[in-house]
Amino acid sequence: GAVVSQHPSRVICKSGTSVKIECRSLDFQATTMFWYRQFPKQSLMLMATSNEGSKATYEQGVEKDKFLINHASLTLSTLTVTSAHPEDSSFYICSARTGTGNTIYFGEGSWLTVV
Amino acid sequence: GEDVEQSLFLSVREGDSSVINCTYTDSSSTYLYWYKQEPGAGLQLLTYIFSNMDMKQDQRLTVLLNKKDKHLSLRIADTQTGDSAIYFCAETPRSNDYKLSFGAGTTVTVRA
Numbered sequence: 001g002a003v004v005s006q007h008p009s010r011v012i013c014k015s016g017t018s019v020k021i022e023c024r025s026l027d028f029q030a031t032t033m034f035w036y037r038q039f040p041k042q043s044l045m046l047m048a049t050s051n052e053g054s055k056a057t058y059e060q061g062v063e064k065d066k067f068l069i070n071h072a073s074l075t076l077s078t079l080t081v082t083s084a085h086p087e088d089s090s091f092y093i094c095s096a097r098t099g100t101g102n103t104i105y106f107g108e109g110s111w112l113t114v115v
Numbered sequence: 116g117e118d119v120e121q122s123l124f125l126s127v128r129e130g131d132s133s134v135i136n137c138t139y140t141d142s143s144s145t146y147l148y149w150y151k152q153e154p155g156a157g158l159q160l161l162t163y164i165f166s167n168m169d170m171k172q173d174q175r176l177t178v179l180l181n182k183k184d185k186h187l188s189l190r191i192a193d194t195q196t197g198d199s200a201i202y203f204c205a206e207t208p209r210s211n212d213y214k215l216s217f218g219a220g221t222t223v224t225v226r227a
Contacts, residue, residue: 043203
């Protein structure tokens with residue numbers, strides 16, 4: 001079964017609104033979670049690294065005010081896409097690193113469609 | 116990512132072996148991973164190998180690592196239709212705290 005769960009799996013929102021995507025590690029504590037974005041037929045692009053109890057570290061070119069990341073607990077990280085625009089429509093995937101550090105599991109992904 | 120390269124497509128007959136190849140550039144890579152992605156789904160961790168290993172076998176999967184040539188391969192024995200998917204190679208350099216660099220993905224199509 002899945003060890004990392006994302007919710008919602010699919011969401012449609014209106015342009016200008018905000019939408020939150022949750023990433024939960026099941027049965028293990030994840031001090032570090034990662035958020036990726038994937039365009040159709042392309043590879044994954046790392047957006048940010050989320051550390052529990054501290055501010056996220058964003059990759060170059062990723063707008064931190066637009067993609068708000070909160071890692072409130074050892075099992076939950078959230079990505080909020082603020083003032084969404086159609087170009088934000090994408091597949092967003094999170095991953096979590098286990099305590100031993102060498103195993104990284106991914107969530108099922110969340111499809112965001114902005115209309 | 117530009118640091119990890121994979122061939123884009125592989126077609127294989129059901130029952131044959133599939134071999135997916137990957138090359139990487141960062142010699143400090145500590146762990147190398149293979150993930151499987153089915154249409155519309157997230158990534159499923161298939162296996163990973165530590166950089167001081169040459170080979171790892173797990174049921175139908177065999178990973179070979181040539182560290183000198185920075186070449187990684189995934190062999191799937193007795194390929195089945197359910198193995199049709201995109202396979203991503205990924206590496207994590209020692210220095211960057213487990214941020215994965217992905218290849219573009221290899222689309223494997225299994226034909227009857």
